[in-house]
Amino acid sequence: MRDLDSLSVDAAQPTEPRKERSDAREPLPSDAPQPAGTVSALIASVRAFGERLFSLVILEGKQAGVSLAFMLGFGVAAAVLVITGWLALIACVVVALVENDIMGWPWALVIAAFLSFAGAAGLVVLLMQRSKDLLFTATRRQLRSDQTREA
Numbered sequence: 001m002r003d004l005d006s007l008s009v010d011a012a013q014p015t016e017p018r019k020e021r022s023d024a025r026e027p028l029p030s031d032a033p034q035p036a037g038t039v040s041a042l043i044a045s046v047r048a049f050g051e052r053l054f055s056l057v058i059l060e061g062k063q064a065g066v067s068l069a070f071m072l073g074f075g076v077a078a079a080v081l082v083i084t085g086w087l088a089l090i091a092c093v094v095v096a097l098v099e100n101d102i103m104g105w106p107w108a109l110v111i112a113a114f115l116s117f118a119g120a121a122g123l124v125v126l127l128m129q130r131s132k133d134l135l136f137t138a139t140r141r142q143l144r145s146d147q148t149r150e151a
Contacts, residue, residue, distance in 0.1 A: 090116065091112075093108075093112060094109060094111075
């Protein structure tokens with residue numbers, strides 16, 4: 001630990017004479033920033049930053065819109081290809097059943113239609129189960145409890 005005596009200033013030490021302050025102020029150098037200029041420069045800088053940010057948001061929004069349009073188009077094309085593949089698969093099953101004399105055309109087509117309707121029914125059941133998540137039950141319950149607290 002440092003000794004407190006070593007930190008104290010000796011009163012007997014001579015001190016430098018103080019420079020007397022003159023009443024006349026020296027003029028500011030010409031390159032010193034003026035307060036009004038600084039504020040206006042700050043405002044101009046913030047405005048330029050806002051304009052660049054806004055331009056960036058607009059450009060990215062346009063890019064996102066174009067990407068979304070392409071994604072929707074690709075999704076529709078993929079759905080068409082999946083449907084075409086499903087129909088080809090069903091046609092192959094029907095032709096195989098008829099060519100191997102397992103059953104005639106009418107019954108093979110009925111079975112194909114039944115398989116398609118069964119698949120669609122399964123998807124509808126899944127859709128109905130998932131639709132319960134769209135009701136915002138927890139949010140509505142929270143809002144109801146907030147309303148009863150306020151009343």
